[in-house]
Amino acid sequence: MSVEALLDATRAGLAYERLRMDAASRNIASSNVPLRTGDAARVWQAPAAFDPQLGAALETAPASTRAVHDPNHPLADAKGMVTYPAVDMVHEMTNLMTATRSYEANVRSFNLLRSMMLRALEIGAK
Numbered sequence: 001m002s003v004e005a006l007l008d009a010t011r012a013g014l015a016y017e018r019l020r021m022d023a024a025s026r027n028i029a030s031s032n033v034p035l036r037t038g039d040a041a042r043v044w045q046a047p048a049a050f051d052p053q054l055g056a057a058l059e060t061a062p063a064s065t066r067a068v069h070d071p072n073h074p075l076a077d078a079k080g081m082v083t084y085p086a087v088d089m090v091h092e093m094t095n096l097m098t099a100t101r102s103y104e105a106n107v108r109s110f111n112l113l114r115s116m117m118l119r120a121l122e123i124g125a126k
Helices: 001-031 089-125
Strands: 042-045 059-062 065-069 079-087
Touching: 001 042, 079 089
Parallel strands: none
Antiparallel strands: 042 059, 065 079
């Protein structure tokens, strides 16, 4: 495997883990944003098939909702219920932590490969 292929694999890993972190942080941020009447709940997710050459964007998927009784809220329905996306905070925090750890591991491998390349250049210059 060439050095460039190793660098490309590391870059792809960094890009994918960044997407996973973005999806989890958006889901956490939107967990307490009420839905307007008729709006469907959506959650963000990283694409299942990731191609670093094509790039990727976050995808949305349908989600369930949760209702909270708050008759004073401007978006409350006739029964006083406000609808929010049902975001599983434990799942999203776990995704966020594992994506962060994976991102850090990719950074470490990229830095290690870079230092090995620099060391090889130093040896070759002697």
